[in-house]
Amino acid sequence: MRLFLGIWLSAGARDHLAALISSIRPALHADDRLAFVRQENLHLTLLFLGEVRDSMAGRIQKVLSGLDAIGFSLALTGIGAFPSPAKPRVIWAGISPEEPVRALYQRICAVLAPSGFSGEKGYHPHITLARVKRLGPASSLPLRLNRTKVMPLPLDVSSFSLIRSELTPQGPLYSTISSFPLRKVL
Numbered sequence: 001m002r003l004f005l006g007i008w009l010s011a012g013a014r015d016h017l018a019a020l021i022s023s024i025r026p027a028l029h030a031d032d033r034l035a036f037v038r039q040e041n042l043h044l045t046l047l048f049l050g051e052v053r054d055s056m057a058g059r060i061q062k063v064l065s066g067l068d069a070i071g072f073s074l075a076l077t078g079i080g081a082f083p084s085p086a087k088p089r090v091i092w093a094g095i096s097p098e099e100p101v102r103a104l105y106q107r108i109c110a111v112l113a114p115s116g117f118s119g120e121k122g123y124h125p126h127i128t129l130a131r132v133k134r135l136g137p138a139s140s141l142p143l144r145l146n147r148t149k150v151m152p153l154p155l156d157v158s159s160f161s162l163i164r165s166e167l168t169p170q171g172p173l174y175s176t177i178s179s180f181p182l183r184k185v186l
Contacts, residue, residue: 002165003110003177003179005046005064007101007157009127014042016076016153017093021129024091027144031136034091037128041174044074044095044127046160047103056115061162062179070099071182076153080126085145088135091110092126101125104160104182143176158182 018039028034039129052060077096078145081088095101135141148175159181166173 001052001054001057002167003049003052003060004163004165005049005160006043006163007046007160008176009042009044011153012155013155014039015032016151017042017127017129020079020093020148020150022158023148024141024144025083026132027140029136029139031055031088031134032139032141033133033135034130034141035133035171036089036130039170041172042129043070043163043174044101044125046101047095047108047112047117047119057162057177059115062106062180063115064162064180065182067107067111069104069107069182070100071156071184072104073132074101074155074157076127076150076155079129079145079148081132081142081145086142088132088142088145091130091132091145092128095125095127095155098125100157104175158184 010073021036049060074095074097076093078094080094082090082092082094102123105119105125109117159179161178161179164175164177
C-alpha cells in the first residue's frame, strides 16, 4: 500500500484554503491545466513513505506509537509555488513557524531510519493546493500568485497520522490508518 505521514487540517483550515483556491481559479486561462487538491484531502505532508508492505506498516505504527513529541501551534501565512511563482509546478500554502514541523519531521526520520526510511534533503513544510500540469502562454496565474494575500489562520497541531493513498482516475483517496498524539505543552 502507498503510505505517507501527515498532519490533517481542521475543517476551518480546509474551508479557509478552499476559499483561497477559489480566489486563484479566475486567473486560469483556457489553456491552463491544474489538478487542485480536493478540500477533504488538504494536509501537511511530513514524510512520503511510498509503497509499503502490510507487515512494514505494522512496524511503522509500532515505532511511531512510542515517539515522544510535543504539540505546537502554526499559522497559514502565505501562498507560493515550486520551483517559483514565475514557473509553478506545485502551488502551496505556507506555514509559520516552520521550526516545530521540521523538528517533528527530524524526530520521525530518526526513529524510522533503522527501518529503511529516510527523509528528503531540503524538506520544506507546506500544504499542496494544486499541481500544475501545463500553463498556457496567456496565463495570468504567476501574476495572481504574486498578488494573492492570505489571511493568517492559526492551526493547533495535536497529532499526526499514517495515511494510505489510493490512486484512482478521479484523484487520490486518503484514509487514516493510525493517528499519533503529540504531548500537550503544560
